[in-house]
Amino acid sequence: MGVGKRLLEDAESFAKEAARLDDERFVQRTLEVLGIPSEQGGMASEFPEAGRIQRPAPAGPAADLLRRADN
Amino acid sequence: MGSHQDHSEVPDFEVWFRANAGELLRYALFVAPDRAKAEDIAQDAAVKVFKAWASEDLRERIITSAAYVRRIVENCFLDYRKVRSRANEREEGHEGEEAGGVEPAVESDLDVRAALLRLVGDERDMLFLTYYQDLRIADAGRQLGISGTGAYRLHERALRHLAALLNEEEG
Numbered sequence: 001m002g003v004g005k006r007l008l009e010d011a012e013s014f015a016k017e018a019a020r021l022d023d024e025r026f027v028q029r030t031l032e033v034l035g036i037p038s039e040q041g042g043m044a045s046e047f048p049e050a051g052r053i054q055r056p057a058p059a060g061p062a063a064d065l066l067r068r069a070d071n
Numbered sequence: 072m073g074s075h076q077d078h079s080e081v082p083d084f085e086v087w088f089r090a091n092a093g094e095l096l097r098y099a100l101f102v103a104p105d106r107a108k109a110e111d112i113a114q115d116a117a118v119k120v121f122k123a124w125a126s127e128d129l130r131e132r133i134i135t136s137a138a139y140v141r142r143i144v145e146n147c148f149l150d151y152r153k154v155r156s157r158a159n160e161r162e163e164g165h166e167g168e169e170a171g172g173v174e175p176a177v178e179s180d181l182d183v184r185a186a187l188l189r190l191v192g193d194e195r196d197m198l199f200l201t202y203y204q205d206l207r208i209a210d211a212g213r214q215l216g217i218s219g220t221g222a223y224r225l226h227e228r229a230l231r232h233l234a235a236l237l238n239e240e241e242g
Contacts, residue, residue: 003183003234007202010180014203018100023093026110030092030117036085 082134084124088117091140098141101203102148104184115147116140138196138215145188186236193217194229201226 031038092113099113100106120143123129132139187195193215200211212222 003230003237006180006183006237007198007233010183011202011205013180014101014104017104017106018097021093021096021100021106021109023096026096026113027089027092029110030088030114031085033114034118034121 082130084121087134088120092117094137095140095144098144098199099148101184101199102145102188103151104181108151112144112147112151115151116144119143119147138192141196141199142192182237183233186233189236190229190232193225194232197222197225197229198233 028038095116096109096113099116100109103109103112120133120140123133187198190198196215197208197211200206200214201208204211206214208222208226209219212218212225215222215225217225
């Protein structure tokens with residue numbers, strides 16, 4: 001199979017997978033990790049009593065980066 | 072434009088992030104064909120961009136160069152693979168899984184993806200933009216800052232190099 005055809009087929013698979021990405025959820029989760037209050041609702045508005053101290057703990061490797069930056 | 076930058080004119084990170092989050096996530100999926108891992112990698116990249124935002128020079132590069140942001144995502148993926156590779160070494164029973172390998176959620180052509188990651192940045196960018204983002208070669212070239220026939224030459228060279236890598240992998 002030629003390389004162009006393989007690229008086209010892989011790109012088709014990629015498009016199907018990319019269509020299943022949840023951009024908004026990714027935005028909300030990342031803003032929470034960064035400690036940026038959400039302007040558009042999401043978890044921040046579901047828990048209005050949650051202050052910065054009570055925000056969900058950062059998840060994933062990103063949390064380590066932020067903790068190192070804070071120290 | 073004066074040398075003094077009014078703080079009120081500093082582009083807002085959240086505005087940039089909301090506008091570019093989709094592209095960040097999609098490129099992370101491209102380099103690491105697994106949705107969950109792509110989210111982690113994209114999030115790491117967003118954190119790096121956030122930390123770089125305070126630097127005027129880096130912020131300018133981030134805002135003006137999508138290719139620069141793609142490099143950040145790639146570096147996050149490579150860091151992710153190193154961590155995973157070390158974790159795999161500590162755990163037994165992963166003989167069937169390549170070091171740092173990810174299991175794609177769909178039938179990605181891992182050989183093609185792996186070979187794409189071995190290309191130099193501008194060649195990979197050209198093929199990503201034309202095949203995976205469906206841009207015309209001229210439009211991809213414009214995004215990469217390459218005009219006219221230069222874009223077509225880059226596209227041709229990228230395909231040639233990719234084919235060579237795939238032939239090399241398949242013996």
